[in-house]
Structures are given as C-alpha cells and as structure tokens.
Amino acid sequence: MAVTPVPELARRAKAASRVLATASTEQKDEALLTAAELLGERVEELVRANAADVAAAEDAGIAPGLVDRLRLTPDRVAAMASGLRQVAALADPVGEVLDGWVRPNGLRISRVRVPLGVVAIIYESRPNVTSDAAGLCLKSGNAAFLRGSSTAVHSNVAIASVLRAAVAKTGLPEDAVVLVEDTSRAAATEFMQQRGLVDCLIPRGGPSLIASILEHATVPYVIDGDGNCHVYVDAAADLDVAERILVNAKTQRPSVCNAAESLVVHASVAADFLPMAAAALRDVELVGDARARALVPGMGEATDTDWSTEYLDLKLSVKVVDTLDEAIDHVNATSSGHSEAIVTTDVHAADRFLGEVDAAAVLLNASTRFVDGEEFGFGAEIGISTQKLHARGPMGLRQLTTAKYVVRGDGQVRG
Amino acid sequence: MAVTPVPELARRAKAASRVLATASTEQKDEALLTAAELLGERVEELVRANAADVAAAEDAGIAPGLVDRLRLTPDRVAAMASGLRQVAALADPVGEVLDGWVRPNGLRISRVRVPLGVVAIIYESRPNVTSDAAGLCLKSGNAAFLRGSSTAVHSNVAIASVLRAAVAKTGLPEDAVVLVEDTSRAAATEFMQQRGLVDCLIPRGGPSLIASILEHATVPYVIDGDGNCHVYVDAAADLDVAERILVNAKTQRPSVCNAAESLVVHASVAADFLPMAAAALRDVELVGDARARALVPGMGEATDTDWSTEYLDLKLSVKVVDTLDEAIDHVNATSSGHSEAIVTTDVHAADRFLGEVDAAAVLLNASTRFVDGEEFGFGAEIGISTQKLHARGPMGLRQLTTAKYVVRGDGQVRG
Numbered sequence: 001m002a003v004t005p006v007p008e009l010a011r012r013a014k015a016a017s018r019v020l021a022t023a024s025t026e027q028k029d030e031a032l033l034t035a036a037e038l039l040g041e042r043v044e045e046l047v048r049a050n051a052a053d054v055a056a057a058e059d060a061g062i063a064p065g066l067v068d069r070l071r072l073t074p075d076r077v078a079a080m081a082s083g084l085r086q087v088a089a090l091a092d093p094v095g096e097v098l099d100g101w102v103r104p105n106g107l108r109i110s111r112v113r114v115p116l117g118v119v120a121i122i123y124e125s126r127p128n129v130t131s132d133a134a135g136l137c138l139k140s141g142n143a144a145f146l147r148g149s150s151t152a153v154h155s156n157v158a159i160a161s162v163l164r165a166a167v168a169k170t171g172l173p174e175d176a177v178v179l180v181e182d183t184s185r186a187a188a189t190e191f192m193q194q195r196g197l198v199d200c201l202i203p204r205g206g207p208s209l210i211a212s213i214l215e216h217a218t219v220p221y222v223i224d225g226d227g228n229c230h231v232y233v234d235a236a237a238d239l240d241v242a243e244r245i246l247v248n249a250k251t252q253r254p255s256v257c258n259a260a261e262s263l264v265v266h267a268s269v270a271a272d273f274l275p276m277a278a279a280a281l282r283d284v285e286l287v288g289d290a291r292a293r294a295l296v297p298g299m300g301e302a303t304d305t306d307w308s309t310e311y312l313d314l315k316l317s318v319k320v321v322d323t324l325d326e327a328i329d330h331v332n333a334t335s336s337g338h339s340e341a342i343v344t345t346d347v348h349a350a351d352r353f354l355g356e357v358d359a360a361a362v363l364l365n366a367s368t369r370f371v372d373g374e375e376f377g378f379g380a381e382i383g384i385s386t387q388k389l390h391a392r393g394p395m396g397l398r399q400l401t402t403a404k405y406v407v408r409g410d411g412q413v414r415g
Numbered sequence: 416m417a418v419t420p421v422p423e424l425a426r427r428a429k430a431a432s433r434v435l436a437t438a439s440t441e442q443k444d445e446a447l448l449t450a451a452e453l454l455g456e457r458v459e460e461l462v463r464a465n466a467a468d469v470a471a472a473e474d475a476g477i478a479p480g481l482v483d484r485l486r487l488t489p490d491r492v493a494a495m496a497s498g499l500r501q502v503a504a505l506a507d508p509v510g511e512v513l514d515g516w517v518r519p520n521g522l523r524i525s526r527v528r529v530p531l532g533v534v535a536i537i538y539e540s541r542p543n544v545t546s547d548a549a550g551l552c553l554k555s556g557n558a559a560f561l562r563g564s565s566t567a568v569h570s571n572v573a574i575a576s577v578l579r580a581a582v583a584k585t586g587l588p589e590d591a592v593v594l595v596e597d598t599s600r601a602a603a604t605e606f607m608q609q610r611g612l613v614d615c616l617i618p619r620g621g622p623s624l625i626a627s628i629l630e631h632a633t634v635p636y637v638i639d640g641d642g643n644c645h646v647y648v649d650a651a652a653d654l655d656v657a658e659r660i661l662v663n664a665k666t667q668r669p670s671v672c673n674a675a676e677s678l679v680v681h682a683s684v685a686a687d688f689l690p691m692a693a694a695a696l697r698d699v700e701l702v703g704d705a706r707a708r709a710l711v712p713g714m715g716e717a718t719d720t721d722w723s724t725e726y727l728d729l730k731l732s733v734k735v736v737d738t739l740d741e742a743i744d745h746v747n748a749t750s751s752g753h754s755e756a757i758v759t760t761d762v763h764a765a766d767r768f769l770g771e772v773d774a775a776a777v778l779l780n781a782s783t784r785f786v787d788g789e790e791f792g793f794g795a796e797i798g799i800s801t802q803k804l805h806a807r808g809p810m811g812l813r814q815l816t817t818a819k820y821v822v823r824g825d826g827q828v829r830g
Binding site for chain 1 (some may be wrong): 433436437516518522524529531532610614615633635637653659662663664667769770771774777778780782784785786790792802803805807808818819820822824825826827828829
C-alpha cells in the first residue's frame with residue numbers, strides 16, 4: 001500500500017473536524033462507547049498486532065522495562081476501553097458560555113467554548129496513548145491527528161483502525177481519528193509543519209522530542225514538559241507532616257513528572273528534620289549541599305547540575321536555606337514550572353511561597369503528586385503543560401478547546 | 416556606549432518581572448500615572464529625538480504616509496499619556512480567582528490569574544507602541560521587553576527612557592520596561608529565542624515579521640494575524656441593513672484588519688442587492704465571479720488569489736453562492752480566522768453561520784469593524800489574535816495573564 005502523504009492526512013483530519021465541531025454530545029458519546037465495545041470485540045487482533053511490535057523490540061535489544069511499556073494484554077486493552085467509557089461520562093466542554101455582556105450600542109457579545117479543530121499529538125512508545133488521546137479529542141469535538149513511534153506502529157495502526165471503524169459506525173467521519181503510519185523522521189518533521197491545518201500540537205515525549213518541536217514546528221503547540229519539583233520545609237513546618245509529604249512526593253511513583261526531585265529545608269529545622277527525612281527515605285540516594293551533608297552522614301555532594309535535574313528515580317537533592325526569600329529564589333531559579341510545595345503552619349510564609357513561586361501549581365501542606373488531571377477532578381488528562389500560554393498545569397477536556405466571540409446586533413455600524 | 420547583549424537585557428526584564436508579579440494595583444497605577452505626567456513634561460525631548468528618525472526616514476526616501484506614521488507631535492505624545500491614564504483606570508486582572516473547588520480528600524484547589532512574566536513585543540514603525548505596550552504590560556504585572564524598528568529607534572529610546580524613569584520614581588524596578596536598542600536582524604532573531612526568560616512573544620507587523628517568528632522563535636508566541644473578513648448577505652437578509660453593514664465594514668477604515676475584504680451574496684437576493692451595493696460602494700474597486708459580474712456592469716474578474724487576499728484598501732471581492740452551505744464552506748476555506756459576519760433575519764441561518772464558521776469572532780447583523788478591544792469594552796488592546804491557543808480575538812489585559820493552580824491541604828498524601 002502506498003503511504004499517504006502527511007499533508008493529505010492533515011487535510012482529511014481538518015475536513016472531519018468541521019463535522020465534529022458541531023456534533024452533538026450524544027453522537028460523540030455514542031462513538032466513544034462504540035469504540036470501547038469494539039476494542040473488546042477485536043482484542044485478539046490488537047494483541048496479535050502488538051506481538052509484532054514486541055518481537056521487533058526484543059530483537060532490537062530494547063530494555064525489558066521499555067518492552068513492557070509497549071506490551072498490550074487483554075487487561076490493558078480493557079483498560080483502554082474503560083478509559084473511553086470514562087471520557088464518555090464526562091461533561092462536554094463545547095458550547096459553554098464563558099462570558100457575556102451587552103455594549104452601550106446594544107451589541108450582545110458572548111464568548112463561547114468551541115473545539116480547537118485538529119489536535120495533533122506526537123508520542124512515544126506506549127500504544128494506549130492512541131486510544132486515550134483520540135478519546136479526549138473526540139469528546140471535545142476535535143479531530144485527532146496522531147503520530148506514534150516506530151516501535152509501536154503495528155499496535156497503533158490496529159488501534160486506530162478499530163477507533164475509525166467505531167466512529168464511522170455512528171455516522172461521524174472516520175477521519176476523526178487519523179494516524180500517520182510513516183514513522184520516519186522526515187514524516188515527523190512534516191507532521192509539525194501543517195500550518196493552517198493543525199490547530200494545536202501536543203508532544204508527549206522526552207527532551208529530544210521537545211527540542212525537535214522547538215526547531216521544526218510551525219504550528220501552535222503546547223509543551224508537556226519536565227517536572228523538577230521541590231518540597232520546601234519551612235521554619236514553621238510540622239515536621240511529621242513534612243516527612244509524610246516528602247516521602248509521598250519522592251517515592252510513591254518516582255518515575256513521573258509530579259514526583260519531587262529536590263528538598264529545600266530552612267536552617268532552623270534542618271538539624272531536626274534532615275536525619276528524620278534520611279531515615280524515612282532509606283532507599284533514596286541523597287545528594288546535598290555542605291550543610292545538609294554535615295547533618296546526614298554519608299550524603300553525597302550535590303553539583304550545580306543536580307539542582308536542575310529531574311531524576312525520575314529514587315534520588316533527591318537537598319539544600320539548606322537561611323530564609324524564606326532564599327528558598328523562593330532557589331525554587332524559582334531551578335524550577336521547571338511544574339509543581340512546587342511548601343510545608344508550613346505559618347500563614348505569612350504560605351502566602352508568600354504560594355504567591356511568589358512561579359509554577360503551574362503551588363501547594364501548601366500537600367504532596368506534589370496530586371498535580372494531575374485525575375486528582376484535580378478533570379476525569380482524564382492529555383498531559384501537564386509547563387508553559388504559560390493557553391494551558392498551564394493538567395490538561396483535560398477544557399484545555400482541548402478554544403473560545404470564539406459571538407456578536408449579535410440589529411444593524412449596528414461603527415461611527 | 417557598548418550595546419548590552421540581548422540575553423542580558425532579557426535577564427534584567429525577568430528579574431523585574433518577579434517584583435512586578437506581586438506589585439499592588441496601587442503601585443502599578445502610580446507608575447502609569449507618573450509615566451503619563453513625565454511624558455508631558457519631557458515632550459520636547461521626545462519630539463527632538465523623533466525629528467532625527469523623521470529626517471533619516473525622509474533622507475531614505477520612505478513614503479510620506481509611512482513617515483507620517485512615524486512622526487511624534489505634542490498632540491501625539493499627549494495621546495500616549497492619555498492612553499496610559501486610561502490603562503491605569505482599568506481593573507487589574509491579576510489575582511482574579513477563575514475557578515475553585517474542593518476535592519473529596521479535602522484539598523482546596525483554586526485557579527488564580529497571574530501575570531505571564533516577561534512579555535516580549537517586536538513591532539514596526541509607530542513609536543507610540545512603545546508606550547502603549549509598556550502600559551498594558553505594567554498594568555497586568557508583566558515586564559515589557561520591547562524591540563522596535565530601526566526607523567523609530569531614537570523615538571523609542573527616548574520614550575522608554577521616560578517610562579523607565581517614571582517606574583523607578585515609584586519604587587518599582589526600572590527594568591519593568593526594557594528596550595532592545597540594537598535594531599539589527601541578528602538581534603531580532605536573538606530576541607525571539609530567549610527561551611526560559613521570555614514567557615510570551617507578540618509580534619506586531621506584517622507577513623515577513625510573522626514568517627521570521629515561525630522560522631526563528633523558540634519562545635511561546637501569539638500571532639496577531641491578518642484579517643480576510645467576509646460579509647455574507649443571506650437569502651433572508653434585510654437588504655438595507657446589509658448595505659449599511661457592508662459599506663461600514665468596507666469603507667469606514669479600509670486599512671485595518673477588521674475591515675471587510677469580501678462580499679458573499681446568496682443568489683436569491685444577488686440581483687436586488689449587488690446593484691445597490693455597487694452604487695453604495697462607488698469608490699471601491701469590485702472584482703467578482705461570473706454571476707456577480709453579470710449583475711454589475713464593469714466589475715472586474717476575481718482570480719483565485721482574490722478570495723484569500725486582505726486588500727487593506729478600497730477593493731472588495733464579490734461571490735454569489737446558491738446555498739448557506741456554500742457560503743459557510745467558502746468562508747471557512749478562505750477566512751484568516753479573524754471576523755466573519757452574516758446579515759440575515761432567519762434564525763436558522765444565523766445559528767448555522769455563527770456555529771459553523773471558524774473564526775475569532777462571528778457577527779450577526781453587525782459590522783466586522785466592531786471586533787477590537789475598545790469596541791468590545793476591554794479598554795485597550797495589544798493586538799487581535801487569529802490563532803486559537805491562549806488568546807483568540809482582541810487581546811486586552813486579561814490576555815496578558817496566565818493562571819496558576821493554588822492547592823491547599825492539611826497534610827494530604829496520595830494513596
């Protein structure tokens with residue numbers, strides 16, 4: 001089969017997006033539920049396609065952990081289907097009136113939530129993203145324009161084919177879900193340059209993908225970036241609360257972006273807190289500055305690089321500060337703008353940290369691990385934005401929409 | 416004097432932005448009012464600096480119209496000062512609570528409006544943009560990082576110096592306003608690449624500037640794009656209303672982005688409406704399709720290029736369509752996504768056009784000329800966005816902000 005060129009695929013997605021933009025919630029939910037059902041019915045076909053990817057990955061000597069992320073089992077397919085059912089149950093964001101007012105000349109202006117149009121998602125490895133992303137796009141009235149990795153291409157093609165069949169079955173255009181099967185680097189670059197056809201590009205992957213977006217993309221994009229998250233234990237912290245939060249933020253799931261990577265402690269509690277923390281984090285490698293090391297025997301030395309490193313592993317950098325100002329400055333200087341927490345009982349310190357730290361989410365006496373779409377109550381998320389434009393923090397259905405002004409008059413002209 | 420490198424200037428703006436982010440409304444307003452006063456006091460110095468730019472432009476043989484746009488008179492300086500006073504009188508968007516809810520585990524989440532940080536603006540010709548942009552940035556708690564054109568450099572330096580002095584006088588950091596004096600192309604490219612320091616870049620200029628942004632920018636940006644605006648006269652239009660709106664949209668100020676560039680007429684009223692329209696638009700060059708030309712003697716032929724051209728001049732393309740669907744398809748195919756109007760008395764046609772046309776603003780029975788910040792009641796605008804991410808349509812103070820999640824707990828950890 002000849003490979004369809006990327007611009008032609010983008011045009012198909014754009015045409016479908018016009019229909020999806022005005023599809024009713026009922027129609028979209030029916031498509032989602034039908035897709036969930038069809039994933040169940042065609043599970044064997046999906047697992048078979050996936051086996052080809054898994055075999056190729058093993059032949060290529062890919063690390064077992066990564067191969068496992070790639071693997072589709074009947075349970076994992078069932079989880080994808082259940083994800084689509086969850087999205088069907090969420091409120092439809094489209095049509096929400098965000099604002100409305102009347103001008104002195106009688107013009108009635110309202111700002112109404114509408115779909116973005118074509119949402120392009122470029123992602124690595126895990127094939128469930130194909131279904132999860134398509135589901136969120138569909139519910140929010142967008143066409144999903146997808147480009148997965150070469151390691152998962154057979155799985156992605158199979159999943160997309162099931163989703164397209166389901167959408168077509170309910171009378172919506174099958175191009176609501178368009179997968180670029182060409183996994184070459186050239187196709188990836190082309191994918192980022194469909195200006196006028198793609199309304200928003202969301203990369204889900206590591207630093208090299210982000211660098212490629214910055215270099216090549218000509219379409220608007222939202223960066224789902226790193227999380228170099230800090231927990232600051234203030235002079236007025238309840239140290240038991242601080243320990244509980246630190247342990248949870250660091251160890252509950254170290255491989256994710258909202259896990260803590262750095263501990264900042266006020267000097268006045270460091271002598272009490274650091275030994276407690278070190279004992280509670282027995283399995284975590286600690287690296288610190290001179291004052292932290294003096295309080296915890298065996299702690300390694302933190303280099304300048306450590307302060308801005310997202311370990312995604314059982315490792316934590318530790319810094320002792322003399323003042324709240326120093327803590328805020330250090331966090332702002334090294335933060336990736338994801339999630340930053342303070343533990344304190346002091347209202348003034350809390351207000352200053354929450355007000356002055358520049359991040360998508362700032363937390364008082366709570367674990368950074370809460371910063372995601374599920375925990376925030378959005379029901380599902382497509383990523384967590386660390387940029388400030390358009391979407392900041394967890395991105396749910398609303399963040400896959402834009403607004404348009406609807407202006408109603410009765411013949412007004414400008415004087 | 417040695418030229419300060421662009422990254423160093425960006426760092427200064429970033430440092431200032433930290434202070435501005437938590438400045439009180441009172442402080443910011445005082446800075447704006449002081450700047451307005453100082454512009455008045457130092458008007459001679461401004462006019463003298465501007466004379467150098469005007470002389471250089473005249474020597475270079477720049478067209479008189481452009482030289483006039485460049486010129487500063489005492490009246491124009493007074494208008495800049497009055498603009499700053501107007502911005503001082505607007506409501507401060509910072510601190511607005513956009514949403515708030517409590518999670519089942521007791522976490523209290525709120526979404527709070529905060530400044531973007533450093534807003535970079537690159538602009539052409541008119542020196543008043545220096546003052547207008549700085550004023551809007553200051554009020555919204557952002558540092559203004561500015562890069563004007565070489566033709567206005569003396570004027571811009573003088574204006575920035577007055578604004579910086581005023582800001583410093585009120586105790587805020589003078590780097591709240593930072594102007595890049597280096598007007599080389601290399602400096603412009605560097606200006607677009609201060610990733611990590613610039614939070615939002617807004618270009619104000621023509622297609623070549625936009626192309627340069629798409630090619631070089633690595634910071635997030637909002638495009639203030641073209642306006643290829645249509646007026647669609649429906650089968651059920653009141654033709655007198657249609658004529659009034661069309662004349663206003665086309666001729667009230669043809670050189671701006673919200674002026675109409677194209678007329679689309681339903682075939683059932685074309686024979687009545689087109690001769691009326693042609694008579695009312697005597698000074699406007701009309702080019703049309705075959706059916707339009709058959710109804711208006713002397714009308715030129717529209718080429719494919721015409722349908723997507725923003726003339727910014729007394730010229731209008733004219734198309735006859737058989738159905739509302741054809742009108743919507745034509746508008747969506749050729750629109751630049753700015754402002755699109757329908758004239759009709761038919762509720763069903765109105766709903767379909769307003770719902771299906773994909774633009775920042777859709778209008779019913781009103782002139783496209785109303786789509787700007789002043790007319791929408793925002794008090795002032797920094798541009799009109801034709802992209803869908805972050806800001807769409809007129810950009811006022813709110814569009815110069817982002818949000819952050821503030822999460823308050825009492826020791827919650829994730830299970």
